[in-house]
Amino acid sequence: MRKTTTTTLAAALLAGGAFAATGGSAQADILFWSTQAAPVEETQAMRGQVLSGFEEAVDYQATDDRGPWLTRIEAELQAGSGTIGLLGALHGEFVSLSDDLVDLSDIELGDVTVNATFQQLGMLGTGEQKYLPWMQATYIMAANRQALDYLPEGADINALTYDELIEWARVLAEETGGPKFGFPAGPQGLKHRFFQGYLYPSYTDSAVTEFRSPEAEEAWNKFKELWQYTSPSSTSYGFMQEPLLTEEVWVAWDHTARLADAFNQRPDDFVAFPAPAGPTGRGFMPVIAGVAIPRTAPDTEAAKALAAYMLKPETQVATLRATNFFPVVEVDLPDDMPASVRLSGQAIARMANADDANPSLLPVGLGEYNGKFNQVFVDAFERIVLAGQDVRQVLDEQGETLRSVMQDSGAPCWAPDEPSEGACPVE
Amino acid sequence: MTAVTARETAVTSADIRKRGRLVFVATIIILCAWVLAPIYLLAINALSSPEQVNAFPKSFVPGFETDSIAFFMGFAGVARALFNSVLVAGITMALSIGLGAPAGYALSRFDFRGKDAFRIMVLMTRAFPLPLLALPLAVMFIRTGLDDTALGLALVHTTLALPFAVLITFSLFAGIPVELEEAAWTLGCTRLQAFYKVVLPLVLPGIAASAVFAFVISWNEVFAAAVLTIENRTLTAFLLQNINVSPMHLKFAGGAVLVVPALIFIFAVRKYLFAMWGIANR
Numbered sequence: 001m002r003k004t005t006t007t008t009l010a011a012a013l014l015a016g017g018a019f020a021a022t023g024g025s026a027q028a029d030i031l032f033w034s035t036q037a038a039p040v041e042e043t044q045a046m047r048g049q050v051l052s053g054f055e056e057a058v059d060y061q062a063t064d065d066r067g068p069w070l071t072r073i074e075a076e077l078q079a080g081s082g083t084i085g086l087l088g089a090l091h092g093e094f095v096s097l098s099d100d101l102v103d104l105s106d107i108e109l110g111d112v113t114v115n116a117t118f119q120q121l122g123m124l125g126t127g128e129q130k131y132l133p134w135m136q137a138t139y140i141m142a143a144n145r146q147a148l149d150y151l152p153e154g155a156d157i158n159a160l161t162y163d164e165l166i167e168w169a170r171v172l173a174e175e176t177g178g179p180k181f182g183f184p185a186g187p188q189g190l191k192h193r194f195f196q197g198y199l200y201p202s203y204t205d206s207a208v209t210e211f212r213s214p215e216a217e218e219a220w221n222k223f224k225e226l227w228q229y230t231s232p233s234s235t236s237y238g239f240m241q242e243p244l245l246t247e248e249v250w251v252a253w254d255h256t257a258r259l260a261d262a263f264n265q266r267p268d269d270f271v272a273f274p275a276p277a278g279p280t281g282r283g284f285m286p287v288i289a290g291v292a293i294p295r296t297a298p299d300t301e302a303a304k305a306l307a308a309y310m311l312k313p314e315t316q317v318a319t320l321r322a323t324n325f326f327p328v329v330e331v332d333l334p335d336d337m338p339a340s341v342r343l344s345g346q347a348i349a350r351m352a353n354a355d356d357a358n359p360s361l362l363p364v365g366l367g368e369y370n371g372k373f374n375q376v377f378v379d380a381f382e383r384i385v386l387a388g389q390d391v392r393q394v395l396d397e398q399g400e401t402l403r404s405v406m407q408d409s410g411a412p413c414w415a416p417d418e419p420s421e422g423a424c425p426v427e
Numbered sequence: 428m429t430a431v432t433a434r435e436t437a438v439t440s441a442d443i444r445k446r447g448r449l450v451f452v453a454t455i456i457i458l459c460a461w462v463l464a465p466i467y468l469l470a471i472n473a474l475s476s477p478e479q480v481n482a483f484p485k486s487f488v489p490g491f492e493t494d495s496i497a498f499f500m501g502f503a504g505v506a507r508a509l510f511n512s513v514l515v516a517g518i519t520m521a522l523s524i525g526l527g528a529p530a531g532y533a534l535s536r537f538d539f540r541g542k543d544a545f546r547i548m549v550l551m552t553r554a555f556p557l558p559l560l561a562l563p564l565a566v567m568f569i570r571t572g573l574d575d576t577a578l579g580l581a582l583v584h585t586t587l588a589l590p591f592a593v594l595i596t597f598s599l600f601a602g603i604p605v606e607l608e609e610a611a612w613t614l615g616c617t618r619l620q621a622f623y624k625v626v627l628p629l630v631l632p633g634i635a636a637s638a639v640f641a642f643v644i645s646w647n648e649v650f651a652a653a654v655l656t657i658e659n660r661t662l663t664a665f666l667l668q669n670i671n672v673s674p675m676h677l678k679f680a681g682g683a684v685l686v687v688p689a690l691i692f693i694f695a696v697r698k699y700l701f702a703m704w705g706i707a708n709r
Contacts, residue, residue, distance in 0.1 A: 038668065038669050038672050039669060039672045039673040039674070040502065040670065040673045040677055041498075041673065041674070041677065043669055044498075044502060059657075059658070061657070062669065063653060063668040063669070064668055064669065064671065064672040065653070065668050067558055067650065068561075068649075068650060068653035068654045068664075068668070071561050071562050071565065071654045072565065072654045072657075074562055075562055075566045075569060075654065076565075076569060079566045079569035082569070083575070188671065188672065238672075239672070239674075241674070242675055261674055265477070265478075
């Protein structure tokens with residue numbers, strides 16, 4: 001008995017020694033450290049179809065968990081030497097790293113035309129190009145075709161209002177034997193983005209300033225009404241494509257990349273359409289991801305070449321196929337794109353070009369307070385909708401929390417709130 | 428009359444024994460189901476096609492579609508990550524037993540100043556959450572060159588596993604009467620020989636159990652592994668952060684890929700574990 005244990009241990013240690021001896025040599029790849037395209041299939045596609053075309057070998061590592069992502073890059077910055085060549089993340093995730101990112105304005109992009117608004121965002125309020133826009137997405141609605149039969153009289157699916165959506169959800173719940181509207185309110189769900197970028201802008205034309213206004217109260221009461229006809233399993237949903245595919249849910253709101261599987265697996269059974277509109281317009285929130293280079297990158301020139309490669313039209317189309325995030329440069333999409341691209345692309349265009357379109361930005365300038373900011377909305381949702389507490393009281397209390405978050409972070413207002421001097425106020 | 432009563436009594440006592448047996452069997456079935464049902468569900472879903480996984484009601488027979496599993500086998504770097512995981516867990520096991528068992532022995536056999544304080548302090552390494560420790564650790568590792576090595580990560584995991592190794596081995600050694608050792612000394616053994624020939628065979632199963640525990644702690648740890656390794660990722664760090672945002676069928680397949688090696692390991696060392704329970708029953 002003892003002998004086998006000792007032998008096993010010896011073997012393990014021996015292997016360890018042998019491994020340590022060989023481990024150090026193979027480290028020429030550019031490390032692409034990303035928070036995007038984390039689902040395994042997307043990671044696989046990024047490696048196999050997008051980055052394989054680059055002249056040098058790229059090690060693409062994606063994690064959905066911001067903790068390790070940020071801790072690792074912070075450690076490298078503090079230690080003053082690193083292995084990460086290129087960072088890929090959302091706009092908001094770069095903000096706290098701003099001082100440690102290399103200026104990218106000297107990258108030669110050739111005849112590529114980058115979306116000017118996004119490029120401006122990438123300067124993070126400084127005079128330098130802190131990150132280059134990489135890809136974009138947004139949140140839309142999806143429905144099973146069966147649900148279309150229950151649409152309220154006179155409602156146009158491409159120009160729904162919140163009242164019509166509630167009515168639709170009510171009819172579905174009453175006539176199909178159970179609630180058929182689904183909402184990603186689970187731990188992995190993106191519910192806070194719905195409140196920040198859809199519900200609030202649609203009712204108050206604001207996400208921060210009017211947080212506790214009477215209009216906000218109305219918005220929450222509308223959402224409570226909708227919640228009555230929402231599938232109770234919603235509190236466990238992360239990606240709405242799954243309940244849509246199992247038909248537990250017929251109508252849902254989610255991120256385009258989180259609906260893509262449903263569109264791709266059964267393109268004929270689903271429709272994509274714009275988010276509903278409220279009294280102050282059709283609120284929606286584009287998501288922008290970018291690439292940046294930390295000052296500790298082992299080979300800045302190679303990393304810059306990779307960043308330029310990511311913006312080439314062919315790479316952007318390949319990225320769209322791999323991740324369902326749309327290009328940020330001018331590009332003609334080929335005809336053979338997957339169903340999800342066709343369906344969501346149409347819905348996004350309708351939403352962005354609607355007369356009452358009211359786009360809002362992802363929170364800007366919050367840095368490390370991003371999580372707390374989101375938590376204000378999540379807590380308000382849990383207290384008002386799940387716990388049934390008094391709307392006025394919850395908004396007053398959460399409004400105080402929001403005010404202190406804004407003051408601590410010092411972030412000025414972003415669209416659709418009016419620009420402010422200093423920290424964005426909560427009225 | 429008396430005969431009848433006697434027979435009735437006999438019947439009831441047999442009846443009670445039968446019922447007791449029923450409860451016993453039912454408990455065993457529930458306990459087995461508790462462990463086996465999730466593994467079974469994992470297995471059938473990992474072996475089904477995406478449509479079958481998303482379908483309702485669920486089938487209890489696997490579709491024997493190996494696409495999802497094959498996806499992971501073809502996922503760049505899985506084999507290497509698996510090797511790293513086993514390596515890190517192996518080193519963690521060796522270090523935590525190599526350091527923990529002597530500490531446990533000392534705690535059980537000797538009186539020294541600060542013994543009680545030591546027993547509490549050894550638990551303190553668990554008091555700080557890893558996300559808090561990971562940043563300074565990573566900075567230090569990058570500076571010293573331990574960054575991205577199996578040994579560096581194993582050191583962190585050993586810190587996590589050590590309190591359990593010390594406390595488990597302490598109670599093991601405390602359960603062996605010191606008289607046994609003393610008897611060996613009177614028969615001519617040195618202190619070391621007495622330990623080797625008398626105490627060690629008795630505690631070996633228990634030590635194996637705490638080694639398994641150290642292995643599992645290392646195998647399951649994600650945060651430190653995700654921050655401290657880049658090229659030499661462990662399987663858990665490699666897959667876990669990506670699986671929770673992947674489609675259902677890949678979650679099941681990835682879960683199976685993570686669970687199966689650990690199951691094989693525990694199966695391989697099961698006889699030590701059974702032996703330990705044998706001691707406990709005696």
